Amino acid sequence: MPRERRPPARTAPGRSATSRALSVLDAFDGGHRTLTLSHIARRAGLPVATAHRLVGELCAARLLSRRPDSRYEIGARVWQLGLLAPPASLREAALPHLQDLVITTGRTVHLAVLDGDRALVVERLASSRTQPTRHRPGGHTALHCTAVGKVLLAHSPPAVRDEALRSPARYTPWTITDPGTIRRQLDAILTSGYAQSAQEHRQGVWSVAMPITGPSGVVAALGVLAPLTAPRLADALSPLSAAATAISASVADVDLGDVTESPVPVDPVDEPAP
């Protein structure tokens, strides 16, 4: 007699197969770089059997990889694909000048773009002797109390500005939480061309930032961090301005994607001589 079997009840009918696979990727974040199959299933809200199948496919596509300890992690393929995304292109164009800025100022430098109601940190550069920072590439930071955030906010449409100033969070005793005061600062930034934050995001840290402009307005903000003990504004502004100008020029050349179509993908980086 054939075994009795009822069809499996769908956990979440209406979710497409693709969205389920992508929810597996979403199970990973900064605090969960490696996960077991069961963790993935729980965090993605999927039955283990389903997660098992999807994980297998994602591994075959190298979007996930399996570690020797049988845990899973995001695969190198995702990293490579991510380098094609706009933040990576911006980073690539800016990197030499960020480098120059670190050398001339000896400070930690940041490059950030607007991402909804937060700033997305695109790159953070520092030598081993400069002070560490909480901001990491791919992470977010607040708009109303950091120098880079203020620059981005000052050049944002009113809707973004209003949203960000609706209820400014307090990070330190020096954080400005009065929307009116911040608005006046933002207006001043538009005329002065640079923004400051004095311990408003983190105690003991002072920062100054300037906008990076692309063909269609302000695309990013470039900031320099310094300990509060030596906030010589004049020392920072000149090299910062030079770097911002240089990056803006580089950015203008980028981003007009290659339109030509080639049937076979080629690696433009590394081809043997004929």
Add this chain to the structure above:
Amino acid sequence: MPRERRPPARTAPGRSATSRALSVLDAFDGGHRTLTLSHIARRAGLPVATAHRLVGELCAARLLSRRPDSRYEIGARVWQLGLLAPPASLREAALPHLQDLVITTGRTVHLAVLDGDRALVVERLASSRTQPTRHRPGGHTALHCTAVGKVLLAHSPPAVRDEALRSPARYTPWTITDPGTIRRQLDAILTSGYAQSAQEHRQGVWSVAMPITGPSGVVAALGVLAPLTAPRLADALSPLSAAATAISASVADVDLGDVTESPVPVDPVDEPAP
């Protein structure tokens, strides 16, 4: 009378829904950072209607984004996810020391890992005044004729070594294509601790590299480029060695992923003060 309609013929039955969605992502590469819907469909080998649906889902998940000119590009989400992958972790640990190395040598520096029968460039750092290079992060380079490649090859299992030396490609008149000669160089690298390449990959460029060691052996190679006119080996070896040691120490602390499970993903980078 209802319209007559035959079921659509499956283009490639056997391919899973997930693999089709991923083939859309695979349509993008270094030479094709932005694509129209039709290009995606052709490159992925999918009917346009199918590609349209998949692209819509990937956009909803922010793995793709649509530009103002209605072309598609890899989304910032992929870039963020990619930062969780091993190459990005390695890069993050090494960055301050790469920075130091650029400052002390004034040269372009490379960090690369083994990826099959090629070297995967994890990071390339240079100021705006150092010479440009063909190697870009995420790109590949040959193992047998670059300094970083030789380091990786020297510390690889015999199978990898044999495969890479089966038919070494020629890049310049100075490229060594005799497997026996390369093997002797690799053996020498194991005892001397560093590798060189003198115009073997690119005319006019000289490079030297050293291994980065993690808990389980050699995990990466660190290299410095210089124009052929000033290949002072002694000047480069000392700072290179110091940086390699420092990075090896940093790497040892990384990679043991967070095992704790939290139901709600939190952003560890940026939390308001209580």
Add this chain to the structure above:
DNA sequence: GGAACGCTTTCCGTGCGATGGAAGGGGTGA
């Protein structure tokens, strides 16, 4: 002007592959 072309978007009938409960095997700690 208008025909031809390419690209995008929507529609919807079909049938196939995604689905997940169940079972089994393995490892670990009490």
Add this chain to the structure above:
DNA sequence: TCACCCCTTCCATCGCACGGAAAGCGTTCC
């Protein structure tokens, strides 16, 4: 020894992925 957790495989059902067709739109070319 038992209890618990994790991973893996199996497979019967039916939900939804599939893609041809057609319509809309902008551009190019006689």
